[in-house]
Amino acid sequence: MARVVIENLVKTYPEARGPAVRAVNNVCLTIEDGEFMVLVGPSGCGKSTTLRMIAGLEEISGGTVAIDGKVVNHVLPKDRDIAMVFQNYALYPHLSVYDNLAFGLKLRKFSKVEIDLRVREAAALLGLDPYLARKPKALSGGQRQRVAVGRAIVRQPKVFLFDEPLSNLDAKMRVSTRAEISKLHRQLGVTMIYVTHDQIEAMTMGDRICVMRDGLVMQVAAPLTLYNCPGNLFVAGFIGSPPMNLIRGTIQPAQDALQFVETSPASSPATITLNSALAARAAAYTRQPVVFGIRPEDLHDARTFPPGSQGATINTRVDYSEPMGAETLLYLNTGATSLIARARPTDRFEPGQQVEMTCNLENAHLFDPATELVI
Amino acid sequence: MNDHRQLAGQDRDWAKHLIIWCFVVIELLPLYLMLQGSVKDNADFLRSPWLPIVPRSWHWENWAFAFRLVLPYITNTLFVAVFSSAASLAFSIMAAYFFARYQMPFSRMLWSAFLALMLLPSVANIVPLFVLLKHLSLLNSLWALIIVGAASGQIFNVYVLRNFIEDLPRDLFEAAEIDGATHLQQIVNIVIPMSAPIIGTLSILAFLSQWNDFLLPLIVLRDRSSFTLGVGLIYLDGEYVKQWGQIMAAYFIASLPLIVIFLFSMRLFVRGLSAGAVKG
Amino acid sequence: MPHLVSRQRGLREWRLYLLIVPSLLLVGTFVLLPAVNGIYHSFSDWDGTRAQQLVGLDNFRRAFQDTILWNSFETVSILVVFNLFKMIPSILLAVLIHRLRSDRWQYAYRALMVVPMIIPGLVTLFVWKSFFDPNLGLLNRVLDLTGLKWALVSLDQRVFHWGVFFPHVPVGWLTQPELILPSLFIWGFPWIGTVGVLIYLAGLQSISQEIYEAAELDGVGSFGKFLYIELPLILTQVRLNLLLLIIATLQGYGLQLLLLGESGGPAGKGMVPGLWMYNRAFIAGEFGYACSIGMILFGFILALTIVNNRYVRVAK
Numbered sequence: 001m002a003r004v005v006i007e008n009l010v011k012t013y014p015e016a017r018g019p020a021v022r023a024v025n026n027v028c029l030t031i032e033d034g035e036f037m038v039l040v041g042p043s044g045c046g047k048s049t050t051l052r053m054i055a056g057l058e059e060i061s062g063g064t065v066a067i068d069g070k071v072v073n074h075v076l077p078k079d080r081d082i083a084m085v086f087q088n089y090a091l092y093p094h095l096s097v098y099d100n101l102a103f104g105l106k107l108r109k110f111s112k113v114e115i116d117l118r119v120r121e122a123a124a125l126l127g128l129d130p131y132l133a134r135k136p137k138a139l140s141g142g143q144r145q146r147v148a149v150g151r152a153i154v155r156q157p158k159v160f161l162f163d164e165p166l167s168n169l170d171a172k173m174r175v176s177t178r179a180e181i182s183k184l185h186r187q188l189g190v191t192m193i194y195v196t197h198d199q200i201e202a203m204t205m206g207d208r209i210c211v212m213r214d215g216l217v218m219q220v221a222a223p224l225t226l227y228n229c230p231g232n233l234f235v236a237g238f239i240g241s242p243p244m245n246l247i248r249g250t251i252q253p254a255q256d257a258l259q260f261v262e263t264s265p266a267s268s269p270a271t272i273t274l275n276s277a278l279a280a281r282a283a284a285y286t287r288q289p290v291v292f293g294i295r296p297e298d299l300h301d302a303r304t305f306p307p308g309s310q311g312a313t314i315n316t317r318v319d320y321s322e323p324m325g326a327e328t329l330l331y332l333n334t335g336a337t338s339l340i341a342r343a344r345p346t347d348r349f350e351p352g353q354q355v356e357m358t359c360n361l362e363n364a365h366l367f368d369p370a371t372e373l374v375i
Numbered sequence: 376m377n378d379h380r381q382l383a384g385q386d387r388d389w390a391k392h393l394i395i396w397c398f399v400v401i402e403l404l405p406l407y408l409m410l411q412g413s414v415k416d417n418a419d420f421l422r423s424p425w426l427p428i429v430p431r432s433w434h435w436e437n438w439a440f441a442f443r444l445v446l447p448y449i450t451n452t453l454f455v456a457v458f459s460s461a462a463s464l465a466f467s468i469m470a471a472y473f474f475a476r477y478q479m480p481f482s483r484m485l486w487s488a489f490l491a492l493m494l495l496p497s498v499a500n501i502v503p504l505f506v507l508l509k510h511l512s513l514l515n516s517l518w519a520l521i522i523v524g525a526a527s528g529q530i531f532n533v534y535v536l537r538n539f540i541e542d543l544p545r546d547l548f549e550a551a552e553i554d555g556a557t558h559l560q561q562i563v564n565i566v567i568p569m570s571a572p573i574i575g576t577l578s579i580l581a582f583l584s585q586w587n588d589f590l591l592p593l594i595v596l597r598d599r600s601s602f603t604l605g606v607g608l609i610y611l612d613g614e615y616v617k618q619w620g621q622i623m624a625a626y627f628i629a630s631l632p633l634i635v636i637f638l639f640s641m642r643l644f645v646r647g648l649s650a651g652a653v654k655g
Numbered sequence: 656m657p658h659l660v661s662r663q664r665g666l667r668e669w670r671l672y673l674l675i676v677p678s679l680l681l682v683g684t685f686v687l688l689p690a691v692n693g694i695y696h697s698f699s700d701w702d703g704t705r706a707q708q709l710v711g712l713d714n715f716r717r718a719f720q721d722t723i724l725w726n727s728f729e730t731v732s733i734l735v736v737f738n739l740f741k742m743i744p745s746i747l748l749a750v751l752i753h754r755l756r757s758d759r760w761q762y763a764y765r766a767l768m769v770v771p772m773i774i775p776g777l778v779t780l781f782v783w784k785s786f787f788d789p790n791l792g793l794l795n796r797v798l799d800l801t802g803l804k805w806a807l808v809s810l811d812q813r814v815f816h817w818g819v820f821f822p823h824v825p826v827g828w829l830t831q832p833e834l835i836l837p838s839l840f841i842w843g844f845p846w847i848g849t850v851g852v853l854i855y856l857a858g859l860q861s862i863s864q865e866i867y868e869a870a871e872l873d874g875v876g877s878f879g880k881f882l883y884i885e886l887p888l889i890l891t892q893v894r895l896n897l898l899l900l901i902i903a904t905l906q907g908y909g910l911q912l913l914l915l916g917e918s919g920g921p922a923g924k925g926m927v928p929g930l931w932m933y934n935r936a937f938i939a940g941e942f943g944y945a946c947s948i949g950m951i952l953f954g955f956i957l958a959l960t961i962v963n964n965r966y967v968r969v970a971k
Contacts, residue, residue: 388755388756388757391751391752391754391755392755392760394751395748395751395752395755395764398744398748398845398847399764399767401844401845402771402845402847403770403771405774405778405779405782405783406770406774408782408793409778409782466677466678466681467678469674469675469677469678470674470675470677470678470679472674473671473672473674473675474657474675475657476657476658477657477658477659477660477671478657478658478659478660479660479665479668479671479672480660480662480665482657485675485679489682492682492686492687494957494960495686495690495953496902496906496952496953496956496957497686497690498906498929498932498949498952498953498956499690499693499932499946499948499949499950499952499953500686500689500690500693500949501689501933501936502689502693502696502932502936502942502945502946502949503688503689503690503692503693503696503946504685504689505936505937506692506942507684507685507688507689507692522681522685523685525681526681526682526684526685526686527685527686529678529681529682529686530682530686533678541656541657545658558670558671558674586775587775587776587777589777589909589913590909590912594937604775604777605775605777608777608778608781609777609913612781612784612913619785619791622781626778626781626782629775629777629778630773630774630775630778633773633774633775634773634774637769637773
């Protein structure tokens with residue numbers, strides 16, 4: 001069982017002046033056996049630090065990390081039964097690929113036979129056979145990355161750790177290596193913890209994603225859950241590209257329904273009549289500020305998608321459009337808020353054009369601006 | 376070839392060559408004089424000290440004598456130079472690793488102490504050093520030279536190596552740590568291969584400084600059998616009646632080991648010097 | 656950047672400290688301890704063996720009135736000036752080689768320049784000592800052959816009245832007090848034996864082509880190029896090593912010891928502070944006094960280093 005349990009993990013850095021900085025602030029996370037967990041977040045959110053504490057490369061200031069039921073706070077990295085793939089590959093430059101793969105095993109006094117077996121197995125798995133005699137400087141970035149992964153595989157660890165392994169590859173390599181790592185996970189079935197700042201990597205590779213910000217865990221859930229049911233403003237805006245549209249406004253009573261009214265200096269702010277589901281949740285926030293969230297794909301040209309019972313419309317002006325080929329990204333403006341919408345590739349829009357957009361309220365969200373949590 | 380040299384006058388090079396050769400010839404004069412003087416006996420020498428004599432009358436026994444005389448000095452000096460520079464480098468690498476990779480409690484204090492010692496002019500040390508060696512019963516022993524030689528090179532070596540090791544990629548060490556390497560294994564498998572050029576240069580510098588040193592050996596060594604090259608040559612010079620031929624032969628033989636070593640490592644040395652100079 | 660390690664983990668990984676133990680032991684015992692010892696004993700009348708008595712500042716008072724010591728400082732300052740002057744041929748040679756048009760010749764000369772470096776310093780020194788020999792020495796022979804001897808004798812007798820060059824007497828380079836300093840100056844001619852040439856060459860080769868082309872367009876001649884392009888670069892390299900050179904000359908005494916003997920030659924004209932310290936300790940057995948001389952030298956050099964670090968470095 002290679003379950004990793006992180007409880008109240010804290011990492012502080014002493015500062016010359018003022019209070020110590022908490023890079024990781026009371027993080028609690030459980031990674032199940034065989035799971036592919038992605039830690040994602042902007043730079044400085046503490047994801048790498050957390051990973052390094054799991055690895056044992058950083059001292060733990062507070063809390064515990066337990067691998068397979070055993071608390072490993074004071075256990076040396078080599079005894080934690082983990083393997084790590086680094087962003088810059090960290091290959092031994094003077095050793096051949098074979099020796100790079102064999103290095104860790106040699107240190108642990110494995111027999112030559114066993115070493116050869118494991119190295120060739122990993123090489124076969126990763127397509128490294130033709131390169132076994134080469135030195136790292138004779139390899140391309142993608143090949144070096146595979147050697148780094150291979151070095152981890154031969155160790156047959158309980159947990160694989162990845163520290164932004166694709167950041168140094170070009171876009172095309174990134175896509176193919178992403179798929180290879182996912183395939184590897186399916187083949188080996190080992191627990192993998194993967195750190196990245198790229199939310200696309202997170203969404204495509206993870207069984208579950210842990211979104212972090214400023215040392216705190218924002219939400220932990222499966223990719224689609226994060227996408228469809230973000231727990232707070234940050235996750236809503238972070239996951240999804242292009243990001244979710246967030247409109248600030250207040251809940252106002254109107255006739256026998258509740259409306260979301262945009263906070264806007266314009267004469268006619270966007271007004272959305274809430275459906276029953278949303279209204280039920282918004283009731284407690286009558287006359288109070290909220291944030292209305294709706295994803296670009298849930299905004300439709302009203303001409304082609306009339307509102308109907310579940311829809312509501314917003315009057316917008318087109319700023320500009322980006323034809324992407326398979327779709328067109330529309331950059332709109334309500335007068336107070338900028339919005340993005342996905343439109344069909346065949347629709348034509350002119351800058352300055354007034355367009356009415358239908359909102360698919362089934363996929364709309366409301367957030368409390370003060371707590372940033374979803375309502 | 377389109378560089379500044381084309382801009383200069385076409386026919387000026389011969390003048391440069393002439394001047395350069397003047398310099399070079401005068402500089403290499405001692406070498407020539409040693410050679411031609413080494414095959415004369417004293418009578419020949421008195422007659423014509425600086426001009427070569429006919430090969431028929433070359434006194435090769437000078438060389439045989441000088442060889443027998445100088446060989447033990449050379450072996451002693453080789454022993455001291457090799458061991459002291461090896462020890463110096465080994466200890467420096469370990470200490471530089473300590474300071475470069477980790478900042479343990481008291482690290483900063485120790486490092487400041489190290490730096491302060493770098494400024495220490497060591498001229499005044501020789502007097503108390505002599506007495507210290509006497510108390511340790513190390514006088515008249517080659518080991519004294521090895522130990523002191525290893526000690527005096529430490530500070531500079533550690534300083535240079537520390538800066539170098541700090542620039543090595545950190546994740547390489549971390550990967551080794553996860554692979555299970557102990558600190559010594561990390562030094563052997565990462566630091567040494569990746570710092571090979573600088574270690575080579577430092578080793579050569581240490582070796583040379585030990586080879587050419589004569590002050591400490593002069594006051595420490597008493598037995599003729601343990602003389603190093605420096606002291607041996609000094610005593611040779613101090614003899615009342617000079618056998619010039621033998622002395623010249625001895626000088627030449629004394630120069631041979633370095634010439635041999637450099638023939639093997641010359642390209643490395645010049646490249647190392649140039650690299651260091653351009654950076655500085 | 657070194658990885659910060661907390662006190663806790665530091666205690667647990669105490670074995671890491673073992674890595675610096677050999678270094679610390681060696682440096683502590685054979686560099687630091689003698690230094691401290693020297694300071695202590697400069698206040699005593701030590702003779703190197705039995706227990707000594709602390710005599711306070713007596714040694715320093717004696718040093719203050721020691722004419723030999725004062726003269727030695729004067730001598731060594733002159734030697735510093737000599738050594739500064741002796742840097743010129745290296746610079747010249749480096750520029751000449753740098754400006755050669757043939758790459759093959761450049762490489763050949765660079766290789767050739769290594770040769771004087773690998774002849775052990777002692778051998779060069781003793782061969783030069785033989786040059787100074789009055790009867791068999793090369794110098795006197797050359798002077799006789801080229802007639803320069805007669806020129807020097809005439810100059811001496813009719814113009815300058817030095818009293819060192821006599822018509823039928825071989826010139827006593829190392830035996831005439833007045834000739835000691837000139838001998839120390841001449842020693843090592845043409846003064847290109849050290850690593851200087853190669854280092855200057857390497858620096859010169861880093862000058863970009865464009866600067867030369869711009870100078871050519873501006874109509875700068877050969878000498879001008881030297882003055883404005885090459886010399887400044889060499890001078891920056893020189894400045895970096897200047898302090899080291901000065902300190903080395905100030906505290907050096909090996910050359911004088913071997914050329915002139917323990918008393919600095921005739922009338923002690925070649926006595927330098929380091930040699931006086933050596934002399935007092937190992938010839939006269941006055942270890943305490945020698946330590947105080949060492950301390951004075953040490954203080955002098957330390958002051959120079961501090962001044963250099965504060966003012967010269969900052970100015971850069």
